[in-house]
Amino acid sequence: MLLVDGSSYLYRAYHAMPDLRADPADRASQPTGAIRGMINMLNSLRKDYPEAQHVACVFDASGPTFRDDIYPDYKAQRAPMPDDLRSQIEPIHEVVRLMGWPVLAVPGVEADDVIGTLAKAGEAQGLDVIISSGDKDLAQLVTPAITIIDTMSGKRRDLAGVQAEFGVAASQMLDYQTLVGDSVDNVPGVDKVGPKTAAKWLNEYGSLDAIVAQADKVKGAAGENLRKALDWLPIGRQLLHIRTDCDLAGHVDGLPALDSIAAGAEQTGALADFYEKYGFRTLAKALQGGGAAGGSQSSRAAAGAAPSPQDDLFGGLPASSHVGDAVDYETVLTWPQFDAWLARIEQADLTALDTETTSLDEMKARIVGLSLSVAPGQAAYIPLAHSGPDAPEQLPIDEVLARLKPWLENSARQKLGQHVKYDRHVFANHGIQVAGFVHDTMLQSYVLEVHRPHGLASLAERHLGRKGVSYEDLCGKGAHQIPFAQVPVDKAAHYACEDADQTLDVHLALWPKLAQDERLRGIYELEIATSEVLFKVERNGVLIDADQLRQQSHDLGQRILALEQEAHALAGQPFNLGSPKQIGEIFFTKLGLPVVKKTATGAPSTDEEVLEKLAEDYPLPARILEHRGLSKLKGTYTDKLPLMVDPATGRVHTHYAQAVAVTGRLSSNDPNLQNIPIRTPEGRRIREAFIAAPGHVIVSADYSQIELRIMAHLSDDAALLAAFTEGLDVHRATAAEVFGVEVAQVSSEQRRYAKVINFGLIYGMSAFGLARNLGIDNTAARNYIERYFERYPGVKRYMDETKLSAKSKGYVETVFGRRLYLPEINSPNGPRRSGAERAAINAPMQGTAADLIKKSMLAVQSALQKEKRATRMIMQVHDELVFEVPEAEVDWVKGEVPRLMAGVAELKVPLLAEVGVGPNWEQAH
Template sequence: MSDSDSPPRKTLLLVDGSSYLYRAFHAMPDLRAVPGDPTSPATGAIRGMINMMQKLRKDVRADYAACVFDAPGKTFRDDLYPEYKANRSAMPDELRAQIEPIHEVVRLLGWKVLHVPGVEADDVIGTLACMARERGIHTVISSGDKDLSQLVDELVTVIDTMNDRVRDLAGVEAEFGVPPRLMVDYQALVGDSVDNVPGVDKVGPKTAVKLLQEYGSLDQLIARAEEVKGAVGQNLRKALDWLPKGRELLTIRKDCDLKDHIPGFPDLEDIVINGQDTEKLKVFYEKYGFKGLVKQLELHDVPPELLEEHKKKERAAPAGGLFEEPDLSGLSQATNLQYETVLTWDQLDALIAQLEAAPLVALDTETNSLDEMHAEIIGLSFSTAPGVAAYLPLAHSYAGVRDQLPREEALARLKPWLENPERPKLGQHVKYDRHVFANHGIEMRGYAHDTMLESYVLEVHKPHGLASLAERHLGRSGIDYENIAGKGQHQIPFQQVPIDKAAEYSCEDSDQTLDVHLTLWPKLERDAKLRFIYDLEMRSSETLYRIERNGVLIDSRELQRQGHELGQRILRLEQEAHELAGQPFNLGSPKQICDILFTKQGLPVIKKTASGAPSTDEEVLEKLAEDYPLPAKILEHRGLSKLKGTYVDKLPQMVHPRTGRVHTHYAQAVAVTGRLSSNEPNLQNIPIRTPEGRRIREAFIAAPGHVIASADYSQIELRIMAHISEDEALLRAFREEMDVHRATAGEVFGVPPDEVSSEQRRYAKVINFGLIYGMSSFGLARNLGIDTKAAANYIDRYFQRYPGVKHYMDETRLSAKSRGYVETVFGRRLYLPEINSPNGPRRAGAERAAINAPMQGTAADVIKLAMVKIQDVLDQHKRATKMILQVHDELVFEVPEAEVDWVRSEIPRLMAGVAELRVPLVAEIGVGPNWETAH
């Protein structure tokens, strides 16, 4: 028989289960069998393990397969060396509780599960790989453990799926510098800190490779140890007695007795890969709350004709019909997906007719940029029912590209539907898509839903990307962007992706978006409070789009002047620092600063870095600056340099060439409290505590004939604290319009408010805001510069005068521990995954967050309500005033001079009236030619 006629070589697939389960545990969020219930069993590692095993089975075709775990108890290595793995921390209890279910589900997925007492998983893997080699069977080992590289040869390959790494003969040598046959020698020299196996002192990877290349093996190196010169030689000779034992500890065994674990061993037939046990898997998935996986299993039993019948019903359903059958969300898992590529006018006309008739359409844009103000459409996809989608390529550009419809003409034909508010649309991160369409002159209307925001409201503590949502809720894994476009420096722009690949990728996105919506929307509909928050987020998204689109005018000449002045000051500070140090040094180099401060000048070491070097971070420099002039100069130099580089020099470069304005991006689904974050550029973090920082806002100006108006809430979080805690003294202070910090000082220091000193008021202000953030007596002492005992005394006095605040804090901690989340006044849920953590610092951090989050979150809700309300009124009254910035509790407007009086009176009134609390909301407004003068 010729080679071409010989049967294909069989494959044994071995999974390092212990490596997998740790990766699954750390990679997945805090999932629970009962979502949102922190007392329910953890399931994150189980879910992650299922994902990884399913993906591996899909990616690697194998005839035999086993998943190998470490067995509990000691191994022969512990007898050989009692200190083996002594440094390893104990397995987390939450992971330990998931091991048995993981073993069970891996078996149900069709894998042989092995855990052999007395030896490690690596040894079992090594034994099976050796046995397969003897039979001419190719072995693929899936693990991130580098130790398994010593098993690699012509028939054994190690793959690390998490890092997309293949360790074959060439891969091992390229990665470590030695071939697989020398990996044990290499490891013995370098040692293994994870397993507490010492190597040769001061011999790292490069030195080990050099020694093995020169001497050929560890045995030869030991035999000729006297020839090795210098410190390396001395350390090598000191380790000669240890090295043989170290190598023995690190050598993977290939002769384990597996007879009791694999019947018929050494025959491999008992580990033939099997089909999954669907019925038992369904019971398992239901037990642990994996609804998406249950749906996935059910689809295997649905006849194709029934799937088609479901789709026909969906297409014919009246408005709202898509929401009546949420259980159909998994139907797009079917193998007969109906994905179409639209290349002719007739196809486009048919698609538009389908869009017009559909009760809801999921829409996805493919563009040439992530910058929404510059992005242009390359293609669009639409999904009208689960499993049904169409891709419209419009601007692909590569050799051999098929005919496409001209972009602007095709968009013009779609424009009536796109701009029709009566045609409900759905997207993932629709604010971005609004910008993209606006770049082509289309003002999108009719966005009814955004899956990113649905997830943000329902599960704020989890990722909200489409791939994560589909995986988590549907059990669907989609096409990775890098699979169609490449990665790194070799990645091509989307317009160069072949249309057939782009169509599959984009159709899948819109299809999955619809699927995810059908799963999440019923959950929101059932909860009135969450529905309110979701509606607020959807309306905020539209308002933020308007703010981002408006942009802000920048005086580049003013920034240029400031940049010149800052440059001169930075240069002077550098010279002054050199004089204080007695020599020149790089003020941007932590290493040189460390040498100057602690070696040359002998300043006290406040704290150290992870590597053991003295720290020179901002906190350390601030502490040292209290007593020494040089750290103060370095701090000032660092602050001004950052200010210049981040804002003064950069902002003029970010002016959009088409609008002449700077357009920030507001990330809506990032902060767990509901706060917005600004980026590219970050206009919320411009420092305002220094004159130089405040001066930057002078460069934010109005167009000719306009002024800047800045409106913000007064002490909003303290007012919310008064509302939530219902503390009588705090409520009275706000209702009687007292200076709340002066009132607090009077209570804490036992003096009439009109006799409170400025220093006492400052202390009270720190206490008021500090306690909102859960500040301890230690933190308060550090902030006020007093001892901890005095700070604790102030806190005790505060709680005696404001018992309602103390009661609120205690009750909130207890409630958070039992529910796993806290709520804002309006019902936004703020989850606290660490609230019952066995880790003390993490638990304490979660408790502080539990106290503060309702106030921060309510403040975030209030400012969003204000944004939406004000934009509605501006539109209703056809005002030319534009909202141009949102910064924490502040809204900034560009106002025509003719509307200044209206803005002065109406904006504070509208802001104060968006919510009814037990104390009045107060908003203040200022007007000026620039942001700084208006503030």
């Protein structure tokens, strides 16, 4: 038996889901977030428990119950149901029925009591009963046959789970709840008695009755409060007791036979109509048979409407490029076949190209086979290095690549791929410099729907309704995974052809959407060009001094050891500096340090924030913080970087991921060169190991205060514009405005405050955050912010208008048109909505800065190639470009690079790039 606490879940779905609407373009249309959340949850449950013979979704009926007669203040503190949720109740009941779930809402009986009655009836018939609910009150129903699951948190409350979570047996839960009370339902317990005390008493006395009988023996304030509550406890127990003997006549027929809640089938036609009505087109499509077919067949969905937030967030847009079921996939094993396909791609307007390789490491990967597609449903796979026992004779790889090379390196032969930067590297490993990659489906998705996954499988399912063979299906997982070269060629061919075919199909679905929007198309073209420059940057790599890093590792190891010994001495005993439990015992039990905050389980926290707070007054937390920081430096950088040097080049080659950050910023990994800490001497020493080759120097070019300049441009604030236009120190100018002094009289401390305010506000920092950052009280911080906005009213106006625009559109834009979606901007969940509002203010600045540095990369790389310079761009880190420059070209780079970076866009304030030169990266700053 599967019972769903619908009343619990509809509230949780409402608060957890974005503010979806049946018509995304009309904010006044029917809200649908809670509806969609309920559908998701019920679908998941039926999938997880397909054997359920009896099912029901139980809701509270409107009107009073027997508890209101016992205690008029029962649930008196509950806020009224939000109107947006109230309007979704009837559709939720409707869709639940259409999905094959009986819906129960019994007048005069709460949902918990209906669930309790059904659960016990099921148990009596020998059924295993699963109750899906987030309500801990139902834990009193748990028995060996009755289990509660919370699908939203993953929590499972069986007998062991209840004991572990609450510290009492399930049979004691009613007594436990009576002692603790229920603030949600306005049922008092014993004053000042919380979970720990209640569990302690029940473990000592056994039951509430025994506790009451010996109340005079319970000592302290808790005992006094217990004695004061003796008259109330029987009433509280009656209110909290879940009834299991309710009269459900007319709602559940034939108890205990349970015939009326037998699991039913979906009413497919009516359900599809419902999904269409409320904007769930993906769900409707799935019901209509839009999933992928297997074998050599591919399902092709009809062209569909523009994407809606529902589709973007929950997985499907029926927008394929063609209709038809049959596919024509060919395995190329002979020269006549190869010649025929070579002729086809020579004549094609656009060819989808994909590689199958030996490795995900783009600098080491070698080709196993190639796939091509020139028309929807038509593709070929050229196996070149399969080595399985049944592998057929294949065309020689060197000859095939030699014959393909003219086409691959011809920029007039337009090509398409999914994550083409990887394929560029793979071909470069074979001595081929691919030209003509004009489209990349990963980047198309990134520009159109930045908040969604961009992998090919996700794109194909979302936009085509196609679900193909996965890499794991072919090669297995983990330790049992085989190399692609050992996959049987027939299976490999279907998989590879499908990749190329789907890539072409996704392009035909996405490209028209980009092409019709001039600003989005401009961002996409910027990303395509950036991909090509990043390929060069990654290929260039950066030279590091491995010996210097090894010496740094040794020095860090000595300091880490010394810190450990100091920490042991301060604690008065040895302990594991990496163990939160041991740290907590020493801090709060042995040393009596103040508890800053607690974890979800109620234990004192020892996280980074707590350590930083305690380190202000106590030496031991300071030592632990320093130990953690140095251990991370050693493990992440000084130990690992020398091991990541490519033997073939003698350099470290990072990977820049384009389609990750929603703001458009690049992400560096393997190794991450963007997060090397620079606030400590040890962190800066690591950058000293990034060196130039003999006869060269490192040059760093960095945008100055770029996000503040963008804020000035976006806000059009007169005072801020003037500060930048006149070349003033903007932090000093802000300090003069906020503190009401002349610019020349601003102290260094006032400038520091102004800098924190300037950067804090563009990141949405609150008065509380500012107070904490500056070490001042909340009132002073609030006064600083108010004074700031008085002096810079344009900034305040920009922030307010941006939030309103984001709420209306669901996204914000950079200066150049990059869209940054904010799914939670209208969320009924306060913290999520506030986070989205902060992002709405900051994202246009971060996103515009990302656009500018990419434009700079293109401008500088173009100039390097045009001038035939030997200077190489070797890193991009946030707002900084790093170059390895021959000594003879230093003057040219120092003059030309900042000029190019300042000239990539014309904002209302001048852009400024500052240049530094040195033998290593640190000294170039």
